[in-house]
Amino acid sequence: RxxxxxxSRYNPSYLEPEVKKESYQRPLxxxxxxxREQMELKTVRPIKAALPTLxxxxxxxxxxxxxxxxxxKSGNKVLARNLMSQTLENIKRKQLEKYHKAPENEKDTxxxxxxxxxxxxxxxxxxxxxxxxxxxxxxxxxxxxxxxxNRKRFLAMKWxxxxxxxxxHRRTMMPEKLSQELLQAFNNEGPVIKRKxxxxxxxxxxxxxxxxxxx
Amino acid sequence: AVGRVLRLCRRWGAxxxxxxxxxxxxxxxxxRKNAGASGPEKYTEAFIKKQIEEFNLGKRHLxxxxxxxxxxxxxxxxxxxxxxxxxxxxxxxxxRPMMKxxxxxxxxxxxxxxxxxxxxxxxxxxxxxxxxxxxxxxxxEKWLNVQKHQDQLIAQDLPVQKEKRNLAGSRWLTKIExxxxxxxxxxxxxxxxxxxxxxxxxxxxxxxxxxxxxxxxSREVPVQLQKVVIEPLQYDERGVAFSTGEGxxxxxxxxxxxxxxxxxxxxxxxxxxxxxxxxxxxxxxxxFPFQFLGRIGKHDTxxxxxxxxxxxxAGAIRLATAKALRSFVTEKEVEFMRQAGLLTVDPRVKERKxxxxxxxxxxxxxxxx
Numbered sequence: 001r002x003x004x005x006x007x008s009r010y011n012p013s014y015l016e017p018e019v020k021k022e023s024y025q026r027p028l029x030x031x032x033x034x035x036r037e038q039m040e041l042k043t044v045r046p047i048k049a050a051l052p053t054l055x056x057x058x059x060x061x062x063x064x065x066x067x068x069x070x071x072x073k074s075g076n077k078v079l080a081r082n083l084m085s086q087t088l089e090n091i092k093r094k095q096l097e098k099y100h101k102a103p104e105n106e107k108d109t110x111x112x113x114x115x116x117x118x119x120x121x122x123x124x125x126x127x128x129x130x131x132x133x134x135x136x137x138x139x140x141x142x143x144x145x146x147x148x149x150n151r152k153r154f155l156a157m158k159w160x161x162x163x164x165x166x167x168x169h170r171r172t173m174m175p176e177k178l179s180q181e182l183l184q185a186f187n188n189e190g191p192v193i194k195r196k197x198x199x200x201x202x203x204x205x206x207x208x209x210x211x212x213x214x215x
Numbered sequence: 216a217v218g219r220v221l222r223l224c225r226r227w228g229a230x231x232x233x234x235x236x237x238x239x240x241x242x243x244x245x246x247r248k249n250a251g252a253s254g255p256e257k258y259t260e261a262f263i264k265k266q267i268e269e270f271n272l273g274k275r276h277l278x279x280x281x282x283x284x285x286x287x288x289x290x291x292x293x294x295x296x297x298x299x300x301x302x303x304x305x306x307x308x309x310x311r312p313m314m315k316x317x318x319x320x321x322x323x324x325x326x327x328x329x330x331x332x333x334x335x336x337x338x339x340x341x342x343x344x345x346x347x348x349x350x351x352x353x354x355x356e357k358w359l360n361v362q363k364h365q366d367q368l369i370a371q372d373l374p375v376q377k378e379k380r381n382l383a384g385s386r387w388l389t390k391i392e393x394x395x396x397x398x399x400x401x402x403x404x405x406x407x408x409x410x411x412x413x414x415x416x417x418x419x420x421x422x423x424x425x426x427x428x429x430x431x432x433s434r435e436v437p438v439q440l441q442k443v444v445i446e447p448l449q450y451d452e453r454g455v456a457f458s459t460g461e462g463x464x465x466x467x468x469x470x471x472x473x474x475x476x477x478x479x480x481x482x483x484x485x486x487x488x489x490x491x492x493x494x495x496x497x498x499x500x501x502x503f504p505f506q507f508l509g510r511i512g513k514h515d516t517x518x519x520x521x522x523x524x525x526x527x528x529a530g531a532i533r534l535a536t537a538k539a540l541r542s543f544v545t546e547k548e549v550e551f552m553r554q555a556g557l558l559t560v561d562p563r564v565k566e567r568k569x570x571x572x573x574x575x576x577x578x579x580x581x582x583x584x
Binding site: 009010017018019021024042043044046047048049050052053054055056057059060077078081085 | 436495499500506509529554557559560564
């Protein structure tokens, strides 16, 4: 059996699948020129198979599955997914408690949807600028550098997970701690936001070395 | 006459200029390798012509010998005649005597590119890739032509046409096809440069003048959907419509039968999915095709699956149900399913372990001493 080594199993002409049902129900007139060309290209090229984590149901979210994969240890996806669902349940419970205790005028401001809270918390945790070590003349400087979208998301998720794994009491469960952190990040408080601010301050302090960047 | 046929069957002579002893019984035609991969040029054009003349003459003599009409003597007749006259008990068919047209025997290689005095014919011979560079020069010339035409139109204040060609239905030549046309090796870099030049040419507004030239280098791509045949619905004894589908993922193989007028129950190997797939992710995958088409409570499914692990079995059943659902649904929806990735077989399998490493990617622990 011949197996290709060190490259993707798919031919480079294969395109990524589009799982969301809504994108197929839009009428032709709404689409812009580029989208029309993209659609025509899709009719001609083969498409890769959808991943087992993706699905067209309302409950599957690419960001949540990425976070679950990062939380996973030694391939135990079952455990990671259970933890994630328990976290979302915890968030919902806490928000519902707050909702029922709050006076009438404040009930509109309390957000109950755990997916919305998760996305907003991640967005609040994302750093805008990062540091990269550049060696010049023997000394290593920390140079402020713009970050790509992927990198920002990755850093936010990584900070959340490391924060939850290290800074908790031995007896608290992961979903409990994670829901606490997410709610704090949603309100722009908490250790993860602090870490983001520290990074921003370092970047501001090292502004002088910004010209070392050549890309 | 017999002598001529026999001469045709003698073995290869070595050396580039030995013109008399060339042979038609070699296997070069059959192991047709990449056109540009053969070594330096071995025979001149005059030599090939002479071989063709000899072959035709030999064919007429053979026909006379066999008592058949020389005008209507086909290649199959030649093969039969040779097998009759020279019976061979050799096992390998390609080692037996054969008489074929020289174009099939001598691989399509470039004829020797220099004359008797050693002076090359083409002015770009000493670049090493004369066909490639002459092609680039030609394409650039066409580009300059289009530019000139455009400038003329602008000078005369005529409108410049900007019709967009439909790029989705055509593709450029692949590297291998280009090598076959040029009869010499083309590197990846050279190939990408050529394609970029062609794209530049097509991007100009007045490129329609050189359409014929561009069409030489583009091939049509048929719409993906037309390649697969959708089977019609079958009906069982009670009159209920059903359809079958097969799917696979890693080592798991699954078959699914989807019945109409159902309640949305799914049975796997005689067991309900709630018991067979305790994990939520697998059940989500099984329901994915139905949810995508909006037909969750309408079909009953009975599946059989074997091999693989829990996730692989779920993926195999998903593919099988998606294939079965194609018969229930309009063509447009089948195209949507294909674009959602439901109808492609997932080619990812476990990567093999390599020697000198601990796993497929993990290397052994590096020890300084």
